[in-house]
Amino acid sequence: MDIDSVLSSWDGENCLLHHDAQSGVWFVIAIHSTRSGAAAGGTRVMHYASAADAVADATSLASAMTLKMGVADLPMGGGKSVIALPPGAARPDSAAWSRLMEIHAGNLERLSGQYWTGPDVGTTSADMDSLGSRTRYVFGRSLAAGGAGSSAGETASRGLEAVLATAAEAGLGGVRGRTLLVQGLGAVGFRVAGLAANAGARLLVADVDPQRCVDAARLGARVVGVDEVTITGCDILVPCATGGLVDARVARELPCAAVAGAANNVLTSLEVADVLRDRGILYAPDFVANCGGAIHLVGREVLDWSPEKVRDRTEQIRSTLSEIFASARSRGISTESAARELAREKLESAARSGTREAV
Numbered sequence: 047m048d049i050d051s052v053l054s055s056w057d058g059e060n061c062l063l064h065h066d067a068q069s070g071v072w073f074v075i076a077i078h079s080t081r082s083g084a085a086a087g088g089t090r091v092m093h094y095a096s097a098a099d100a101v102a103d104a105t106s107l108a109s110a111m112t113l114k115m116g117v118a119d120l121p122m123g124g125g126k127s128v129i130a131l132p133p134g135a136a137r138p139d140s141a142a143w144s145r146l147m148e149i150h151a152g153n154l155e156r157l158s159g160q161y162w163t164g165p166d167v168g169t170t171s172a173d174m175d176s177l178g179s180r181t182r183y184v185f186g187r188s189l190a191a192g193g194a195g196s197s198a199g200e201t202a203s204r205g206l207e208a209v210l211a212t213a214a215e216a217g218l219g220g221v222r223g224r225t226l227l228v229q230g231l232g233a234v235g236f237r238v239a240g241l242a243a244n245a246g247a248r249l250l251v252a253d254v255d256p257q258r259c260v261d262a263a264r265l266g267a268r269v270v271g272v273d274e275v276t277i278t279g280c281d282i283l284v285p286c287a288t289g290g291l292v293d294a295r296v297a298r299e300l301p302c303a304a305v306a307g308a309a310n311n312v313l314t315s316l317e318v319a320d321v322l323r324d325r326g327i328l329y330a331p332d333f334v335a336n337c338g339g340a341i342h343l344v345g346r347e348v349l350d351w352s353p354e355k356v357r358d359r360t361e362q363i364r365s366t367l368s369e370i371f372a373s374a375r376s377r378g379i380s381t382e383s384a385a386r387e388l389a390r391e392k393l394e395s396a397a398r399s400g401t402r403e404a405v
């Protein structure tokens with residue numbers, strides 16, 4: 047895979063690439079669509095094996111953001127940024143980190159508001175404050191800095207509701223007494239694990255960071271090796287890490303009844319959803335299950351919604367999922383196909399009627 051083939055097979059609008067020779071870091075900002083408004087989506091900071099891998103991740107995450115904005119009826123387009131640390135490089139110290147944020151802010155400025163960022167894997171509200179001191183194109187700054195605060199809480203609480211809706215549709219009843227395997231115990235996953243434990247689930251957890259596993263063990267969770275996540279029997283697999291967990295091979299063997307979590311891009315392709323459907327494994331499309339954070343950020347910071355209005359809108363995620371499950375069931379298609387179709391219909395209808403006030 048090279049950058050040329052990744053970009054030429056992508057249907058997005060724009061991709062900014064910036065290499066910093068001093069650190070070896072690649073900065074990628076992928077803008078999939080600005081049809082419904084400026085593009086928005088978080089900034090992911092991670093190690094990548096190559097610049098092409100970073101571009102592939104940013105572009106597919108940006109495409110998913112367009113679907114997420116569509117299904118959530120938000121007046122923004124889809125985008126995502128990746129700050130790709132070189133393979134094996136040490137985590138940047140605070141001076142190096144601040145320099146990375148400065149470069150990223152410069153790139154956001156260069157795009158003049160075509161793209162707005164927010165938190166994602168490896169970034170927090172504190173990083174949004176740091177970016178926000180250099181550019182206005184930032185969501186999710188801390189409350190003290192005038193932002194809407196972290197989106198992780200809303201993503202996690204609505205993510206757990208998606209798990210509950212999935213459990214009901216899969217005939218599991220609720221999650222009480224059921225085994226949930228949570229992969230990734232970061233800002234979102236740790237909260238999901240806590241909420242699931244409170245709801246009476248039996249918890250299995252996995253994270254590459256051993257300290258996070260130790261913390262989760264205090265919730266009564268049993269720790270599973272990161273390489274065992276897709277071969278460990280459970281009722282519901284709950285991906286909350288970096289995505290790409292389920293490819294066709296994994297889908298053919300997965301020992302669970304359902305997959306529902308907050309991670310983006312859980313499936314490596316649309317065809318994987320068919321494999322899951324054929325095996326009777328219910329899949330909650332990720333861009334629906336995890337759209338609570340986007341509703342929180344755009345609702346609070348763009349649409350000036352009250353916390354109550356945000357809560358009302360995020361509560362609709364559950365009925366949207368039920369609609370998608372029913373559509374997939376009655377038409378014999380995968381839940382992912384049904385969800386993409388619904389998102390595209392909503393995008394088309396908003397474009398026709400101009401009902402979404404573009405940012």
Ligand code: NAD
Nearest residue numbers: 167168197198230231232233234253254287308309310339
């Ligand atoms: P985070 O950086 O806080 O946490 C990610 C966690 O995953 C970390 O604990 C990390 O150690 C762990 N991890 C990474 N690779 C792993 C692996 N191979 N196996 C097990 N654990 C692994 O990020 P987050 O904000 O919690 O985001 C988690 C997921 O949810 C991401 O896919 C993100 O795109 C998605 N998401 C987040 C938000 C949000 O509001 N933060 C909104 C929507 C979707």
Ligand code: PPY
Nearest residue numbers: 086087088163164166340343
């Ligand atoms: C996501 O939902 O995947 C995000 O990246 C969070 C987000 C949502 C909307 C704007 C900025 C960040």
